[in-house]
Structures are given as structure tokens and as C-alpha cells.
Amino acid sequence: MDRVAFVRSRFATSGRKRQARPTSQGMRRRLNPRSGQANIRRSKRTSAALPAAGRFKSARPAPSRPAGSEVRVKRPDSVPLVSVIIPVMNERRTIRRVIREAFAVHPSVEVIVVANGSKDGSARIASQAGARVMEYGAPLGHDVGRAIGAQAARGEVLLFIDGDMVIPAGQLRPFVQAVIRDGIDVALNDYSGPTAKPDVHSVVLAKHALNVLLERPDLEGTSLTAIPHALSRFAVETIGAEALAVPPLAHAKAVQSGLRVVPVRRINVGKLNPPRIARERVKPLENIIVGDHLEALDWMINRRGTRCGFEDRYRKRHYAR
Amino acid sequence: MQSRRKARSSDAKQPGLVLPAGCRAAAVVMAYNEERTLPLVLEELAKLSLEEIVVVLNGCTDGSFREARSFPGVTIVHYADKIGHDVGRAVGARMCTSDIVLFVDGDFRIAAEKLKPFIAAVARGTDVALNDISPYLPLFRDWDDVTRLKAFLNLSLGRPDLHASSLTSVPHALSRRAIERIGSALLAVPPKAQAAAIADGLIVRTAGSVNVVTANRMRNDNVGRDNEVARLIVGDHVEALKHVMDKGGARLSKADTSRRREAIARSRQL
Incomplete structure (x- = not known):
């Protein structure tokens, strides 16, 4: 499969396009059957990066193809540009919607769910929604999932959100864009x-x-304590x-x-x-x-x-x- | 001036401070070129039945010494060169022998009536009687950096109830026990003394409420958001936290027992 992803999509803030969900959902199904190529291709990379306890339940290729006017850059198919990291503990009520918004943040995206101590089927829902799920039986404690998710992330931009808070993709995108486009290392929620x-x-x-x-x-x-925030890979490697x-x-x-630590948008x-x-x-x-x-x-x-x-x-x- | 005179005459009618038998109180006054206000401050202190009054003159080049001399029974410690912020408090505390020591600044007058509660609180068993500045603070978003750190120090020490009350601001009073337990030297870094007092289990409370927030005299070096004095006080708070962290651990009493940090290392290895 010779798929194309974006490095940057200056105009692809055209979240509108990406929110054409029926299409992308359809594509998701086509591209990502449980037994699909994507899973097999990824397994090499991921098996090295992941703990036995936190195995992936499923993986999924970047959704939705680029639209006409956008700058296309070939990237290795298995390496997404953006990794969205979502720690989850019993968030059945919201997790599906949170993942859906996460996928709409950028055309080249992976969504990593670190499910820990979930007894309500959150992990299964996340997996069905197309996320890479790392599952831990016992609770990891506050924010540990962020670190574990970050270690497994392959993107150049890491966006952190929570499983219990549905934030529309349109509001998350500025954080990702601040890193991709403006060279900001740590894009904070401008909320005090x-x-x-x-x-x-x-x-x-x-x-x-x-x-x-x-x-x-x-x-x-403002602080990294509050979500959402996005970090460049350089920032993650530095700290x-x-x-x-x-x-x-x-x-x-x-x-x-x-x-460069900058509050970019207030949520x-x-x-x-x-x-x-x-x-x-x-x-x-x-x-x-x-x-x-x-x-x-x-x-x-x-x-x-x-x-x-x-x-x-x-x-x-x-x-x- | 008019209102000041009025206030003073009404103070004069108040009965003097009544201390338990055998209980002696002192005051320490720090002054740096305060010839204008120092006599007013000393006049108020004279209304309290104090055993000792120590005036620490810190590099004064004006008539502060002459003014201080004109009050009978005042002990003067004179430093020709500036010894720096708050060092005079340590010097004054070391010189006093009283059971209660009240600390004030020479740069503005506080009515004797408003000082009494601090001495009275220590007489009743408080070790550190602080000035409660909460009523005079603006909304949090308008707090200056120093005020934020004062409140954070109290929070970290498990005393959020003290809000932004701090040994950094005057007036405050200390018990002899507190001075001995903390050590007078530590008073040169007031937040450090406060942290030590709380960590040591001394009784730390607010005892009165004097508006020093808006009354504080503006000086060249304490105006502006990022001034030299503010930086010094911020550093004092770091030093204070470091002091208690050395004994109580980095997180003090805020242990993190729920995080499974080892899972992160394991996740990386695999």
C-alpha cells in the first residue's frame, strides 16, 4: 500500500474536510480490518516499544486521504506525524467521542489509549474506535499514562488529552499546529x-x-498539568x-x-x-x-x-x- | 497628619497592655534612613509597656540615629554600612531577653492599639503571631509574585489557613521559645524562619490585621514587578522550602503513593 500522509497541512486546518466522517469511517474500515496489513506492518515497530502488560489491541493507519489543495509529503506509511495520547480509566461514557475527535486532529495521526485500571470496558471501546490501546489491569496512578503513551508514540508532535473530556478536534488542532507550523516546543492550554x-x-x-x-x-x-497540550518530539526527548x-x-x-513554552489557546x-x-x-x-x-x-x-x-x-x- | 494626630490621641485613652505577671515584652525596630517616621513608630511603642526596645539602624545616613537617641531607654544598634534585608531582625532578636518580641519597621507608624494583639497572642501561648494581610489583598489574579509565593509556602507546609500571612511582613511577634528553637540567625531570612517554625511544631497563628499592603512606602528598589527586593523575597521562599525539604523530603507531607512510576521504566525497556 503506497499511502500518502502529510507532514504539514497548513490549509488542512480544514478540519471541515476531515470531519466528513462517513467517508473516513468507511475508509477506516477498509484500510483497517483487524487482520489488515496495517497491523502486521506496525507490529515490528510496536512490539519493540511496548511492554507486555500494555500490549496494543489494535492499530490503525492514518485516516482520511488528503484533499486536493494540500501539500503532500511522503512519509513512511507506519509513521504518523501526530500522536494523540489519552490516558483512560473507566471512561466508557466519553472515550468513543474523545477518540473520534482525536482522529480528526490531523490527517496523519495515531491515537494511543493507555487504559489502566479500567473495569468498564473502556479499553475494548477504544480498540473498536481504532486506537492503539495499551492496557494495564491495575491503575497506574495520576498521569503515569501520559509518560507511557509518550514512550510508545511515534509522531513528531504529541498531543495530550484526557479520556473523560470531549474537546472538539477544531479546538485541539491549534495546539498541534503551534508545534508543526510555529516551531513551538510546548503548546499549553492558556487556562489559568x-x-x-x-x-x-x-x-x-x-x-x-x-x-x-x-x-x-x-x-x-498555565501548566503541563492541564490538558490539552502538545509537545514536539524534541521537547519530549529533551525533558x-x-x-x-x-x-x-x-x-x-x-x-x-x-x-519554547507558549500558551496557545484557552480551553x-x-x-x-x-x-x-x-x-x-x-x-x-x-x-x-x-x-x-x-x-x-x-x-x-x-x-x-x-x-x-x-x-x-x-x-x-x-x-x- | 490631621487623622494621624486624632488616632494617636484616642490611643492614649486606651488602657495599657496587660501582660501576665512576670511576662516581659520587647520590640525590635528596623530602620534605614527613617528619620521622619522613626519617632512616630517609637512614640507608639512607648505606649506599650515594653521592657526593651531595640532599634537596628541599617546603614542610616540621615538623622535616624539622633531621633532614636531622643527616646529614653532605647537600645540602638548602629551599622554604618547596610547589612541587607532582614538581617537587623536577627540582630535585634539576639539582643533581647524578653519572653515576647514584637518586630516592626521604622518606615511607617502602626498605632499601639493595633500592635497589642500580637503581643497578647504570644502572651496567651502563640509562638509566632503573624499579621493577617488577607483583608487587604486584591483578587488573586492581581497578586504580585511575592504574595503568591507566601501563600504557596503556607500551602506546602500544610497551613493553607495562613493564606499569604508571612514573617516577611510586619508586624509580628515571636515567643522566646520560638526564637530559641528556630535560632535567631534564621530570622534574617524570614520565610525560612516561618517554615522552620511550622515544621518544628511551634504554634503559628495570625493575631491581628494591619494594612501594610497599601501603606508600604514605595522605594526605588521595591517598585515594579520584577524588582530587586521581590527577587530577594522569592529566593527566600525557595530557601525556606529547601530548608524543610532537607528534613521532610522533596514532597514534604504531600507523598505520592498512588503513582506506579516503575511501570514507566518497564514500558521503556520493553
Whole structure:
């Protein structure tokens, strides 16, 4: 099969075209029978990259053929340009729609679902929807799926979303485009949480504080903690995929490494998914996220010293004995 | 000026601070060229029945020394050169022997009546009596970097209830026990002293509420978002967290017990 994919589709922001779902669905079926060539071709690459515990249930070639006006670049058939990574834990209610939007983000895309501790058939649904599914029986813990998904990703751009939040492809595309087109390494959701109040949620506070410590107060409360965000392969390799399991640590590493970290578009994830926010208010998770920020700071201190570069040159401490 | 005089005359009618028998209180005043405000500050302190008043003059080139001398019973520590931010607090604390030490700045007057609650709180058993600045803060989005870090430090120490209250701002009062336990030297880096106090299990509470947010005198070096003083205070907070992390671990009490990080390494190997 001599299929053609895009490297870039400047005009292919023409999500409209890609959303011609009946066609692409049809094509998906044709190109990706369970026993199809695509699966076999991929297996070489993937078997090396994947753990026994997290085997792929199915794989699927990039959907929908390019439309006329777009720049076409030949890419090896099995290497997608964009990898969408979706950690999933019991997200049966939303996962199918989330995957559908993920596939519509770019013509050359793979969707990786890291299902962990799911007992509601999420993994099976994801697999049916065409995603590469890495399945773990037990829960991996908060955000570990992102790191594992990133390790398995083959794209040049890695887009991270959650399985419980349906964000239309049209809103996800700017993150991918920021990396492909604008050379941004880390495209953040420009969402700082509700801050027009006297007192904010502890996670919102921690994000703002970390950005101050990173000497990027302009980032306000934006962070790799919030989805959606997209990273270039270069960014992932610079910070290390494993850091993505502790998003504030990944965030700190990205900024300190001098990567281009830019908030690109605001998606109010607070409003989008109230149940999730309610869950995040539960103290233990809140504590973990605050702890993540401390872990990030600890990394910075090890790298930059006890005061992280904020020196007190004029303080004559010897008088204070 | 008019309102100031009024406030002072009404203070004068208030009864003096009543401390438990045998309980002695002191005040430490830091001053850097405050000849205009220093006498006003000392006048207020004179209304409290303090055992000791220590004025630390930090590289003053104006008439601050003369002004301080004009008050009887004031101990003056004079440094010809600037010793730097907050170092004077450590010096003053070391010089006092009282059970309670109140810390104020020489650059603006706080009515004696508003200082009493800090001394009273320590007299009642608080070790670190902080100024609650919450009522004077704007909406969070308009907080400056330093305020954000003050609140983050308290959150990290498991004391989100303290909001942005901090030893960095005055007035505050410390118990003798706190000074001894923390060590007076640590007071030169106020957030570090605060972190040490909380980590050490000392009783840290807000005791009063004085508006130092809008009242703070603007200086060349503390105006603007990214000024030198702000950077110093941000660094103090890093140092404070580092101090407690050395004992309590990088994540302090915020352990991450649910993440299976080993699964990531395994996933990479395969």
C-alpha cells in the first residue's frame, strides 16, 4: 500500500474536510480490518516499544486521504506525524467521542489509549474506535499514562488529552499546529483557572507559584498539568518522556531547558467537565498535585542552587549569626 | 497628619497592655534612613509597656540615629554600612531577653492599639503571631509574585489557613521559645524562619490585621514587578522550602503513593 500522509497541512486546518466522517469511517474500515496489513506492518515497530502488560489491541493507519489543495509529503506509511495520547480509566461514557475527535486532529495521526485500571470496558471501546490501546489491569496512578503513551508514540508532535473530556478536534488542532507550523516546543492550554477571587484552589496557586519560580510569571497559571497540550518530539526527548508522569516536573524541565513554552489557546477545562473538577477537589489528589510542584522545585534547586538563582547579594548574613 | 494626630490621641485613652505577671515584652525596630517616621513608630511603642526596645539602624545616613537617641531607654544598634534585608531582625532578636518580641519597621507608624494583639497572642501561648494581610489583598489574579509565593509556602507546609500571612511582613511577634528553637540567625531570612517554625511544631497563628499592603512606602528598589527586593523575597521562599525539604523530603507531607512510576521504566525497556 503506497499511502500518502502529510507532514504539514497548513490549509488542512480544514478540519471541515476531515470531519466528513462517513467517508473516513468507511475508509477506516477498509484500510483497517483487524487482520489488515496495517497491523502486521506496525507490529515490528510496536512490539519493540511496548511492554507486555500494555500490549496494543489494535492499530490503525492514518485516516482520511488528503484533499486536493494540500501539500503532500511522503512519509513512511507506519509513521504518523501526530500522536494523540489519552490516558483512560473507566471512561466508557466519553472515550468513543474523545477518540473520534482525536482522529480528526490531523490527517496523519495515531491515537494511543493507555487504559489502566479500567473495569468498564473502556479499553475494548477504544480498540473498536481504532486506537492503539495499551492496557494495564491495575491503575497506574495520576498521569503515569501520559509518560507511557509518550514512550510508545511515534509522531513528531504529541498531543495530550484526557479520556473523560470531549474537546472538539477544531479546538485541539491549534495546539498541534503551534508545534508543526510555529516551531513551538510546548503548546499549553492558556487556562489559568478561576483567579478573579480573593482566594484560589490550591492547585491553581501552586501552578502560579511554580511559574514565578521559573521566572515565567507571564505564564500565569498555565501548566503541563492541564490538558490539552502538545509537545514536539524534541521537547519530549529533551525533558524525558518519564517526566510527563509528574506534569509540573515536566513543565519545569521544559522551561528550564529553554524550550519554547507558549500558551496557545484557552480551553476552559474547568467549565468543560464539572464532575472531573469535583473529583479533583478531593484532598488526596490535590495533595499529590501540590507535592508534584514541590518535586519540580526540588529538581530546580538541584539544578540551580538553594535559591534557584534568586540571590540575596546585599544581605550580610555573617551579622546574623 | 490631621487623622494621624486624632488616632494617636484616642490611643492614649486606651488602657495599657496587660501582660501576665512576670511576662516581659520587647520590640525590635528596623530602620534605614527613617528619620521622619522613626519617632512616630517609637512614640507608639512607648505606649506599650515594653521592657526593651531595640532599634537596628541599617546603614542610616540621615538623622535616624539622633531621633532614636531622643527616646529614653532605647537600645540602638548602629551599622554604618547596610547589612541587607532582614538581617537587623536577627540582630535585634539576639539582643533581647524578653519572653515576647514584637518586630516592626521604622518606615511607617502602626498605632499601639493595633500592635497589642500580637503581643497578647504570644502572651496567651502563640509562638509566632503573624499579621493577617488577607483583608487587604486584591483578587488573586492581581497578586504580585511575592504574595503568591507566601501563600504557596503556607500551602506546602500544610497551613493553607495562613493564606499569604508571612514573617516577611510586619508586624509580628515571636515567643522566646520560638526564637530559641528556630535560632535567631534564621530570622534574617524570614520565610525560612516561618517554615522552620511550622515544621518544628511551634504554634503559628495570625493575631491581628494591619494594612501594610497599601501603606508600604514605595522605594526605588521595591517598585515594579520584577524588582530587586521581590527577587530577594522569592529566593527566600525557595530557601525556606529547601530548608524543610532537607528534613521532610522533596514532597514534604504531600507523598505520592498512588503513582506506579516503575511501570514507566518497564514500558521503556520493553
